Amino acid sequence: MSLESIYEAVLKGDAKTAAADVETALNDGVPPGDILHQACIPAMTEVGRLFEIGEKFVPEMLIAARAMQTAVNLLKPHLVDSDVQSLGKVVVGTVAGDLHDIGKNLVAMMLEGAGFEIIDLGTDVSAEKFVAAVQENNPQVVGMSALLTTTMTSISATIEALTEAGLRDNVKVVVGGAPITQDFANKVGADGFAPDAGSAPRVVKALLGAS
Numbered sequence: 640m641s642l643e644s645i646y647e648a649v650l651k652g653d654a655k656t657a658a659a660d661v662e663t664a665l666n667d668g669v670p671p672g673d674i675l676h677q678a679c680i681p682a683m684t685e686v687g688r689l690f691e692i693g694e695k696f697v698p699e700m701l702i703a704a705r706a707m708q709t710a711v712n713l714l715k716p717h718l719v720d721s722d723v724q725s726l727g728k729v730v731v732g733t734v735a736g737d738l739h740d741i742g743k744n745l746v747a748m749m750l751e752g753a754g755f756e757i758i759d760l761g762t763d764v765s766a767e768k769f770v771a772a773v774q775e776n777n778p779q780v781v782g783m784s785a786l787l788t789t790t791m792t793s794i795s796a797t798i799e800a801l802t803e804a805g806l807r808d809n810v811k812v813v814v815g816g817a818p819i820t821q822d823f824a825n826k827v828g829a830d831g832f833a834p835d836a837g838s839a840p841r842v843v844k845a846l847l848g849a850s
């Protein structure tokens with residue numbers, strides 16, 4: 640089974656074919672990381688490009704996202720080693736006003752694979768909910784995802800809320816998402832930024848002084 644056919648299936652939003660082709664590729668010994676990085680993620684990037692130029696619309700983005708999630712769910716057991724020792728807790732969520740969760744889910748998966756315990760708050764997470772989750776779970780790290788330029792401000796609002804609640808010094812804040820840059824992370828006072836799920840574990844470990 641070729642990576643090309645998985646790419647096409649995710650691009651078209653054909654979850655059934657995507658699932659079947661991922662299964663076949665795994666059985667054929669194709670590395671799960673290759674399936675993710677060479678087929679699934681490029682397909683979503685292409686969906687975004689086609690949306691931008693008006694050749695795809697929201698419903699098509701949504702079905703492509705579902706096909707992507709189906710593929711990722713099949714890859715997850717192969718990418719995450721459940722036997723690793725816990726390096727600490729990370730609370731993750733997509734910020735208020737934002738419903739995009741594919742990138743956040745991938746980051747959570749990679750962190751889990753690296754040995755972190757994940758508390759996933761889902762999407763459209765208010766500043767209050769982040770604060771409550773930190774109070775409740777005492778994580779070492781909070782990871783926030785924003786995919787819209789309009790919801791980037793929710794990151795700064797959440798960081799401010801953590802500060803007001805007296806929790807900012809207890810946690811490291813890591814941010815990411817397509818419109819987020821290192822520059823933005825510095826401006827809003829985040830501790831770290833990672834451009835993709837592959838580099839997220841390294842960034843988080845460095846912040847905690849773990850290797």
Ligand code: B12
Pocket residue numbers: 680683684686687688690691697698700701704736737738739740741742743745746782783784785786787788789813814815816817818832833834835836837839
């Ligand atoms: C799929 C998708 C959707 C799906 C989301 C489904 C889902 N369950 O997530 C649906 C259809 C719901 C959707 C809706 C909308 N979308 Co949309 N969407 C996309 C699309 C095509 C792909 C996003 C994606 O999953 N990428 C793949 C993942 C793997 O990449 P990623 O998210 O960037 O994540 C990686 C990194 O950023 C990083 N990362 C991400 N989060 C975090 C967090 C941490 C802590 C760290 C360290 C790293 C990190 O690691 C990830 C993995 O490598 C993008 C286009 C694009 N190229 O980004 C548009 C895009 C983000 N959407 C866009 C828009 C406009 C919308 C809508 C407003 C459309 C509308 N008119 O209704 C709505 C908004 C809904 C809302 N309130 O959130 C625009 C945003 C424009 C802007 N500048 O703000 C984009 C860029 C499309 C475009 N080119 O115009 N969308």
